[in-house]
Amino acid sequence: MTITIALPSKGRIKDGTVEIFERAGLSIASIGNDRSYRGRVEGIDGIEIAYLSASEIARELASGAVDFGVTGEDLVREGMPGVDDKVEFCARLGFGQADVVVAVPEIWLDVETMADLGDVATDFRARHGRRLAIATKYWRLTQQFFSRQHGIQLYRIVESLGATEGAPAAGQADIIVDITSTGSTLKANHLKVLGDGVILKSEACLVRARKPAHDADPRVAQIISAVQTALQRADG
Ligand SMILES: Nc1ncnc2c1ncn2[C@@H]1O[C@H](COP(=O)(O)OP(=O)(O)OP(=O)(O)O)[C@@H](O)[C@H]1O
Ligand SMILES: O=P(O)(O)OC[C@H]1O[C@H](OP(=O)(O)OP(=O)(O)O)[C@H](O)[C@@H]1O
Structure with a gap:
């Protein structure tokens, strides 16, 4: 299974997201040329990066079209009823407040x-x-x-x-x-x-769309723990 992570392609929370992924050791390489809206995570197979706007990311999390997304909590909570059953807020990223x-x-x-x-x-x-x-x-x-x-x-x-x-x-x-x-x-x-x-x-968050297939997939836990560890290091 390919894991898709949706990241902001523009706007207020783009730069902070790039920085936190770098600190987490999740280094992103673009697929194709520099203006491509697709990427991959170096060193981990089967992870695809999709670049979308902050509000599109909230929408794609709601529909389950992506596995993870970085976007504002306000957009995620506004975008779906019963939000906590559908997604997990894995980490609050400390920007986009x-x-x-x-x-x-x-x-x-x-x-x-x-x-x-x-x-x-x-x-x-x-x-x-x-x-x-x-x-x-x-x-x-x-x-x-x-x-x-x-x-x-x-x-x-x-x-x-x-x-x-x-x-x-x-x-x-x-x-x-x-x-x-x-x-x-x-x-x-x-x-x-x-x-x-x-x-x-609200602030920018790493959000996971809850899917049964995630339970047995070590890459899911690896992504969450890499981001959480980078945040703890920044705090300490
Ligand atoms: N002053 C602000 N006004 C609006 N949003 C803000 C502000 N400060 C932080 N944010 C956060 O930034 C996020 C929206 O990011 P941004 O404005 O970059 O999106 P966008 O590029 O407008 O997305 P879209 O084009 O899909 O609407 C929201 O989750 C919001 O909480
Ligand atoms: O408290 P402030 O710092 O004054 O920011 C608030 C303003 O920023 C946002 O609008 P923006 O101009 O970014 O347009 P948007 O609604 O399209 O994001 C938001 O909708 C407010 O109008």
């Missing part, structure tokens, strides 16, 4: 917590004749957090595929759920994160 947060307009002075927001949602229809609208590309994480964790049911999700922080000012939504690292985009758009509004503290 960003939080998925609930943010409201700064001028909502009385709204500091999810409980305050629950009160706003309850009164919203009576006051405005419609439900509270949340702009996000993280609809699954939003539903889990609002409905299951906080018992807030009266809201509507407005799907946003970019510039989410601009949605309240543009009148497309009242509040947002989005990823933030420095916080500068939220600030520039006069939004504030609720005190208990951090849905997920």
